[in-house]
Every structure is written in structure tokens, then in C-alpha cells.
Amino acid sequence: xxxxxxxxxxxxxxxxxxxxxxxxxxxxxxxxxxxxxxxxxxxxxxxxxxxxxxxxxxxxxxxxxxxxxxxxxxxxxxxxxxxxxxxxxxxxxxxxxxxxxxxxxxxxxxxxxxxxxxxxxxxxxxxxxxxxxxxxxxxxxxxxxxxxxxxxxxxxxxxxxxxxxxxxxxxxxxxxxxxxxxxxxxxxxxxxxxxxxxxxxxxxxxxxxxxxxxxxxxxxxxxxxxxxxxxxxxxxxxxxxxxxxxxxxxxxxxxxxxxxxxxxxxxxxxxxxxxxxxxxxxxxxxxxxxxxxxxxxxxxxxxxxxxxxxxxxxxxxxxxxxxxxxxxxxxxxxxxxxxxxxxxxxxxxxxxxxxxxxxxxxxxxxxxxxxxxxxxxxxxxxxxxxxxxxxxxxxxxxxxxxxxxxxxxxxxxxxxxxxxxxxxxxxxxxxxxxxxxxxxxxxxxxxxxxxxxxx
Amino acid sequence: xxxxxxxxxxxxxxxxxxxxxxxxxxxxxxxxxxxxxxxxxxxxxxxxxxxxxxxxxxxxxxxxxxxxxxxxxxxxxxxxxxxxxxxxxxxxxxxxxxxxxxxxxxxxxxxxxxxxxxxxxxxxxxxxxxxxxxxxxxxxxxxxxxxxxxxxxxxxxxxxxxxxxxxxxxxxxxxx
Numbered sequence: 001x002x003x004x005x006x007x008x009x010x011x012x013x014x015x016x017x018x019x020x021x022x023x024x025x026x027x028x029x030x031x032x033x034x035x036x037x038x039x040x041x042x043x044x045x046x047x048x049x050x051x052x053x054x055x056x057x058x059x060x061x062x063x064x065x066x067x068x069x070x071x072x073x074x075x076x077x078x079x080x081x082x083x084x085x086x087x088x089x090x091x092x093x094x095x096x097x098x099x100x101x102x103x104x105x106x107x108x109x110x111x112x113x114x115x116x117x118x119x120x121x122x123x124x125x126x127x128x129x130x131x132x133x134x135x136x137x138x139x140x141x142x143x144x145x146x147x148x149x150x151x152x153x154x155x156x157x158x159x160x161x162x163x164x165x166x167x168x169x170x171x172x173x174x175x176x177x178x179x180x181x182x183x184x185x186x187x188x189x190x191x192x193x194x195x196x197x198x199x200x201x202x203x204x205x206x207x208x209x210x211x212x213x214x215x216x217x218x219x220x221x222x223x224x225x226x227x228x229x230x231x232x233x234x235x236x237x238x239x240x241x242x243x244x245x246x247x248x249x250x251x252x253x254x255x256x257x258x259x260x261x262x263x264x265x266x267x268x269x270x271x272x273x274x275x276x277x278x279x280x281x282x283x284x285x286x287x288x289x290x291x292x293x294x295x296x297x298x299x300x301x302x303x304x305x306x307x308x309x310x311x312x313x314x315x316x317x318x319x320x321x322x323x324x325x326x327x328x329x330x331x332x333x334x335x336x337x338x339x340x341x342x343x344x345x346x347x348x349x350x351x352x353x354x355x356x357x358x359x360x361x362x363x364x365x366x367x368x369x370x371x372x373x374x375x376x377x378x379x380x381x382x383x384x385x386x387x388x389x390x391x392x393x394x395x396x397x398x399x400x401x402x403x404x405x406x407x408x409x410x411x412x413x414x415x416x417x418x419x420x421x422x423x424x425x426x427x428x429x430x431x432x433x434x435x436x437x438x439x440x441x442x443x444x445x446x447x448x449x450x451x452x453x454x455x
Numbered sequence: 456x457x458x459x460x461x462x463x464x465x466x467x468x469x470x471x472x473x474x475x476x477x478x479x480x481x482x483x484x485x486x487x488x489x490x491x492x493x494x495x496x497x498x499x500x501x502x503x504x505x506x507x508x509x510x511x512x513x514x515x516x517x518x519x520x521x522x523x524x525x526x527x528x529x530x531x532x533x534x535x536x537x538x539x540x541x542x543x544x545x546x547x548x549x550x551x552x553x554x555x556x557x558x559x560x561x562x563x564x565x566x567x568x569x570x571x572x573x574x575x576x577x578x579x580x581x582x583x584x585x586x587x588x589x590x591x592x593x594x595x596x597x598x599x600x601x602x603x604x605x606x607x608x609x610x611x612x613x614x615x616x617x618x619x620x621x622x623x624x625x626x627x628x629x630x631x
Contacts, residue, residue: 087589128603166532184490244552244593
């Protein structure tokens with residue numbers, strides 16, 4: 001049984017409201033930080049905790065905070081990235097919808113640590129009803145004296161607002177998010193300068209994911225050292241995993257980092273195994289951008305060690321035999337899923353979401369989608385597999401922001417681990433006419449056609 | 456290609472202007488452009504879910520920015536519509552986890568039932584079916600967005616019910 005840090009109170013009736021949240025120990029971290037700790041001491045606790053950015057990149061949060069420019073004397077800002085849109089990821093929405101005050105508490109405590117007096121939560125446009133929940137929660141917190149001027153009589157001022165996006169995945173990239181918060185198109189900025197020096201309105205800015213900020217109250221209430229005791233190695237604390245696909249119990253789970261993938265997949269406390277009696281075929285552990293892994297690399301690494309839910313274990317073996325923890329968007333596929341179709345689906349997503357600023361991504365994502373579409377629809381050519389690899393390798397690393405990488409990795413991984421499935425599509429177009437081709441006849445049962453030909 | 460010109464009546468009510476001014480107050484003096492996205496959502500909601508050029512010009516005027524600064528934003532973000540749309544927009548998520556749970560069949564079913572193709576409103580302007588990218592509800596697939604809300608764990612029966620509810624005008628689209 002994993003410890004609950006973020007979701008321990010989520011089932012208390014009425015926890016969405018200020019009164020119930022406060023009556024259950026809510027806002028204690030604000031009191032403790034503002035009355036007994038200096039901002040730097042709060043930063044130190046977060047550094048000690050080893051908390052890593054929960055949006056996907058996994059950068060140490062305390063270190064990110066320590067980069068904020070205090071010398072220039074410019075106003076500083078904390079911006080919460082609630083633009084959750086990585087396919088497979090729906091954890092931040094869960095937190096904000098069911099326990100909104102936890103995020104607001106985290107925003108106040110974290111803003112204090114950074115010396116920010118004006119902070120924002122940037123939420124994706126489609127979460128319109130969650131935007132309204134947060135607006136109401138902020139109004140409640142303000143009425144109770146947790147926001148505004150001279151909070152708790154300590155002389156610390158903070159205004160906090162929610163800003164709504166307009167439906168663009170790219171705004172989850174921190175500099176695109178800042179552009180959007182300034183009322184512009186979500187085109188990522190060239191770094192440096194980093195937001196910690198020049199962010200929102202050219203002021204020093206820290207952008208953190210919802211889950212990262214929501215972990216701060218616990219760290220302040222207990223200690224960074226206590227937080228670091230949970231987990232394994234550099235993967236400290238708990239992580240929200242949003243699970244979907246062909247599993248029995250899809251949903252959002254809080255796990256101790258270090259839980260084995262096998263237990264997470266199969267125990268009744270978590271995913272409860274596959275939704276039907278079909279065998280496991282593949283999984284994507286951290287949102288659509290991270291490499292897909294085939295069944296033989298899911299529970300064990302290439303070295304034969306148990307695969308664990310940690311940043312390190314999931315990426316063990318590099319891209320050759322590993323993947324990434326990413327955002328914790330855990331998608332499971334059974335043998336009726338078509339990897340080619342799935343890869344095309346992801347490519348369509350990235351093509352649609354590319355901001356269009358860098359040519360390799362703007363054009364390349366479209367080419368990937370087009371070539372994958374023709375393979376999936378029975379018009380593939382033998383040379384298309386090499387063509388896909390060539391396109392993806394020319395996007396990767398050649399763009400301002402990581403969307404280009406995110407678009408190219410899933411294609412490379414799908415070909416790396418499921419090349420025979422692409423070959424099957426190209427050589428037997430009449431067998432894949434129906435979009436549910438592997439539902440009718442799973443690839444395992446027709447795979448021998450390919451093998452024969454290759455011999 | 457010939458482009459249809461659509462007319463839109465602009466009605467900036469007092470309640471809408473109050474909300475806009477409140478949104479502008481969330482940003483420092485001189486940074487009112489930051490309010491653009493939230494303001495566009497409010498204005499669009501109050502104008503049958505679309506933004507004509509004239510309406511976009513009006514927003515530019517209110518925020519004291521150039522019209523092109525509004526146009527470039529409206530054309531970038533998928534949630535802003537530049538032509539009239541169906542009153543009830545069934546926006547199905549069509550990204551991988553929803554596909555694993557049969558959203559494509561469900562979209563075909565819905566289109567057939569309404570007698571439309573994806574992206575074209577019904578003749579009476581009541582319904583429109585769209586395929587959109589990941590809405591962040593992968594564990595509750597298949598799903599769609601209808602107004603400000605998500606409709607999850609969809610089945611054909613649930614789609615039938617939603618269509619009936621829309622026809623009977625018992626659906627709440629916006630959370631005001």
C-alpha cells in the first residue's frame with residue numbers, strides 16, 4: 001500500500017469546499033512557512049526532498065526555484081502549468097477537480113518561497129468547468145484571508161489568478177505557456193534566456209506542474225527529508241499515474257515511486273490486470289511522447305531486473321530497450337491493438353499540435369502522419385519504413401522546443417520494437433482494410449506470413 | 456474558392472463588459488493584452504460560440520490592441536471558431552486511448568444518426584460532430600466535450616440520450 005500525500009484527503013465529503021479543507025488541516029503549510037520559515041528555508045526543504053518536476057521532464061524542483069533571479073529587483077512570478085494535454089495524462093485535472101484548495105495552498109507556499117507577489121495558474125481551455133472550480137476556490141481562499149495584502153499579518157502580499165487557454169497542446173511547454181499568458185500565439189521561445197531570468201513580461205518566472213506544486217504543502221508540513229525517504233534513489237516521493245487503455249481499472253493512482261510495474265499492472269489495488277482475457281502487447285508509461293515498449297520489456301529490463309515505476313528504471317536501457325516515466329500517462333495495449341494505427345494516431349496529434357514555428361517540426365510531423373496514414377491504409381511502400389526513420393531523425397534535436405522530439409520518438413520506438421507489423425501492413429494491404437483488423441485477427445496469429453517471406 | 460460571408464450581431468451586454476473588466480483587472484497596468492484568451496472565451500460564449508471579424512475587432516478595441524493581434528490568436532487556438540457552428544457541438548476525443556475504447560465507431564454512429572459528416576453542422580444548425588485531439592479523460596474513454604462539460608464512458612445509448620436531451624433543450628452548455 002503506497003503512502004498518500006496528494007490524495008489522502010480526496011475522499012473526505014465536501015473537501016472541495018474551503019471549510020472542509022481547512023477543518024482537515026488545510027493551509028497549515030502556509031501558516032508554517034509564512035510565520036516560522038524564511039523563503040530560502042522553504043526552497044531548501046524542497047531541494048532536500050528531491051522533488052522532481054511532475055510535468056514530464058523530471059527536473060529537480062528545488063534547483064529550478066534556486067535559479068530565479070533575485071538580484072535584478074524585478075517582480076517575480078510563479079506560474080502553475082495546468083495545461084495538461086499529453087495524451088494518456090489526466091492526473092492534474094483529478095487533483096484540481098476534487099481537491100482544488102491543495103493546489104491553491106501549494107501556490108501560496110511556493111510563491112512565498114520564490115518571493116512572488118503575483119502568480120497564475122494556466123489551465124487548458126477544455127477544462128472549462130475546472131477553471132470555474134478554481135476561480136471559486138480562489139475567491140474562498142481570498143475571503144478567508146489567505147490571499148491579498150499582508151497575509152496572516154506577516155507583511156507578505158500575494159495575488160493569484162487562473163488564466164484559461166484556448167486549446168493548444170504546445171502551451172504546456174513553459175515558454176509557449178508564458179507567451180499564451182501574455183495573450184499571444186503559443187510559440188515557444190528560444191532559451192536562453194530561461195524563464196527564471198526572463199519569463200512572464202520579461203520578469204523572473206518559475207513554471208511548475210500542478211502535481212509538483214501540490215506536493216509542496218506536505219514537504220513543508222513534514223520535511224524534505226521525510227519526503228526523500230519515500231521512493232528509491234533519485235526518484236523520491238509519490239507520483240500520480242493516470243492509467244488508460246485495455247486495463248480493468250483505468251483511473252488516477254498515487255503510488256510510491258519504486259513500485260514494480262508488475263504490481264501496478266496486476267494488483268487489484270491498482271490496474272487489476274487486463275480488461276479482457278487478451279494478452280498484454282505493449283505499453284506507453286509516460287504519455288504519448290515516450291517510447292512504446294513491447295511485452296517482453298515491460299516487467300523486466302533488458303538486463304533481467306524488475307522494471308520499477310521510477311525515472312531511472314523506466315529509462316533503463318536508453319531508447320534501445322527502455323522508455324521514460326514522463327508525465328505518468330500510462331497507456332496499456334492488448335493484442336487487438338494495431339501499433340501502426342496507434343503510431344499514425346499519435347503522429348496526427350503532433351502534426352495538429354505543432355505550432356508551425358520550426359520547419360523540421362511543422363513539415364516533418366505532417367510527413368510522418370502522411371506516410372503512416374498510407375501504410376495503415378494499405379498503400380505503404382517497402383521503402384517507407386526507412387523514410388519514416390529518416391524523417392524522424394531530421395526532426396529530433398532540430399527544433400526550438402521538445403515537441404519535435406516528442407513527435408519523432410514514438411515513431412522510432414514503434415519501428416524499433418514492432419517493425420514486422422509495419423512490414424505486414426505494407427506486404428498484405430488486403431488484410432488490413434478494416435480498421436479493426438487486429439481485433440478480428442490479432443497480429444500474433446498472422447505474423448507467420450512475414451516470417452516466411454523473410455526467410 | 457468562394458467564401459461564404461457570415462453575419463453576426465454584436466451584443467456587448469453590461470454583464471459581459473463587467474466580466475471583461477474583471478478579467479483585465481487580473482493583470483498589471485498596461486498588461487491588459489494578457490486577458491485576451493479569457494476575454495475571447497467570454498465573448499464567444501455570449502455570441503453563439505463563434506467570433507466574426509467584426510467581433511474580433513471589437514475585442515481589440517476593448518483591450519486597446521491591434522486587430523491583427525486578435526486575429527493571430529483566434530486562428531492559432533482550436534477552441535475559437537471563425538464561422539457559425541452547431542449549437543450542440545459533439546467534440547469527440549479521437550486520440551489513442553479513446554480509439555482503444557471504440558470512439559471511431561461511436562463517431563460513425565453519431566454522424567449517421569444525425570445525417571452529417573464530421574465538421575459540418577446539421578441543416579437546422581443544431582448539431583455538429585467534430586473529432587478533436589486528447590481532452591485529458593483517457594481513463595474515462597470514450598468521451599466527448601459538449602459545451603463546458605465532458606461526457607464520459609460513452610455508449611450508443613448515451614449518445615442517443617444526449618441527442619434527445621439537446622433536442623428537448625435540457626442540456627446545460629455553459630457553467631455561469
